[in-house]
Amino acid sequence: MSFFARALALGSIFTLAQCATYSQTDSHTGTGFLKSFTVQAMSDPTHGRVNYVDAATAASKNLTFASGNTFILRSDHTTVLKSSGPGRNSVRMQSNKQFTTSVMVFNIRHMPEGCGTWPAVWTVGADWPSEGEIDIVEGVNDQGPDQITLHTGSGCTMPSSRSQTGTALQNNCDVDASNNAGCGVRVTDTRSYGPIFNDHGGGWFAVERTSSFIKVWFWSRDATGIPSDVMNGETTVNTGNWGTPRAYFPGTSCPMSSMFGPHNIVINCGDWAGSSSVYAASGCPSTCVGYVNNNPSAFNNAYFDFAWLKIYQ
Numbered sequence: 001m002s003f004f005a006r007a008l009a010l011g012s013i014f015t016l017a018q019c020a021t022y023s024q025t026d027s028h029t030g031t032g033f034l035k036s037f038t039v040q041a042m043s044d045p046t047h048g049r050v051n052y053v054d055a056a057t058a059a060s061k062n063l064t065f066a067s068g069n070t071f072i073l074r075s076d077h078t079t080v081l082k083s084s085g086p087g088r089n090s091v092r093m094q095s096n097k098q099f100t101t102s103v104m105v106f107n108i109r110h111m112p113e114g115c116g117t118w119p120a121v122w123t124v125g126a127d128w129p130s131e132g133e134i135d136i137v138e139g140v141n142d143q144g145p146d147q148i149t150l151h152t153g154s155g156c157t158m159p160s161s162r163s164q165t166g167t168a169l170q171n172n173c174d175v176d177a178s179n180n181a182g183c184g185v186r187v188t189d190t191r192s193y194g195p196i197f198n199d200h201g202g203g204w205f206a207v208e209r210t211s212s213f214i215k216v217w218f219w220s221r222d223a224t225g226i227p228s229d230v231m232n233g234e235t236t237v238n239t240g241n242w243g244t245p246r247a248y249f250p251g252t253s254c255p256m257s258s259m260f261g262p263h264n265i266v267i268n269c270g271d272w273a274g275s276s277s278v279y280a281a282s283g284c285p286s287t288c289v290g291y292v293n294n295n296p297s298a299f300n301n302a303y304f305d306f307a308w309l310k311i312y313q
């Protein structure tokens with residue numbers, strides 16, 4: 001953001017858009033994901049029907065796979081589970097580095113689809129919820145479009161009218177205000193999630209976080225007018241040229257610097273076993289737990305395929 005400092009020094013406020021220029025600090029592709037992220041073995045903290053395995057198990061079962069500019073992480077799709085045993089093997093990865101003011105661009109070819117899947121790309125601080133959470137890609141059971149959500153401690157609300165193309169669901173980001181719903185924004189473009197995202201070859205999600213706002217953009221692979229710095233993963237990006245974001249979270253009634261600490265990036269390929277009403281409402285067969293246990297082949301398409309992730313500061 002040196003341009004910003006320079007512009008200020010000159011006492012100039014011309015072309016504010018140019019202030020939003022960032023330089024690439026991290027570029028992850030293929031095997032690079034396995035070096036810069038840690039595979040986290042754990043039973044699912046959200047109580048899904050999933051068992052997150054360690055790095056060696058993930059590699060040996062081909063639940064992580066890297067080659068050239070492809071990085072895949074997936075759920076097991078071959079094992080019938082015992083109802084008394086652990087959930088379906090899957091992978092959760094967390095970035096080794098933490099980020100505050102930054103731009104992240106995710107170039108994703110495919111995301112997990114199918115009943116019982118609950119994929120997510122998100123960032124989170126150490127002391128949840130007081131250091132905040134930013135959900136960039138999230139949805140359940142193929143139900144789109146994508147939902148972008150902030151989760152915070154108390155004292156963070158969003159104005160009901162703001163410059164975004166998505167639809168605000170709730171404006172209080174405090175997890176205690178709404179049974180952890182947070183302040184979500186639903187993207188209006190159906191290509192942003194699930195089977196429709198995949199049918200169009202995926203696309204790009206980008207998040208810009210500063211001390212005064214958080215913005216999230218999405219471009220489908222076959223959208224028109226994709227900014228070239230996004231499409232090509234260029235070494236600098238200018239978010240001032242990216243147009244109205246899908247979701248805009250201004251800091252007007254949310255002190256961003258105290259609500260959001262340093263964040264790690266988390267990518268997980270979850271399995272849903274939460275609300276059975278959500279599950280049934282999605283038109284999914286059987287009960288969720290039964291379905292996850294007995295239908296491994298339903299998880300054939302439960303995988304992320306990342307072309308790259310680039311981070312700018």
Ligand SMILES: *[C@@H]1O[C@H](CO)[C@@H](O)[C@H](O)[C@H]1NC(C)=O
Binds near residue numbers: 062065072
């Ligand atoms: C592992 O997964 C990759 C990506 O889905 C696939 O191309 C490859 O054939 C798999 N390898 C094995 C041994 O199954």
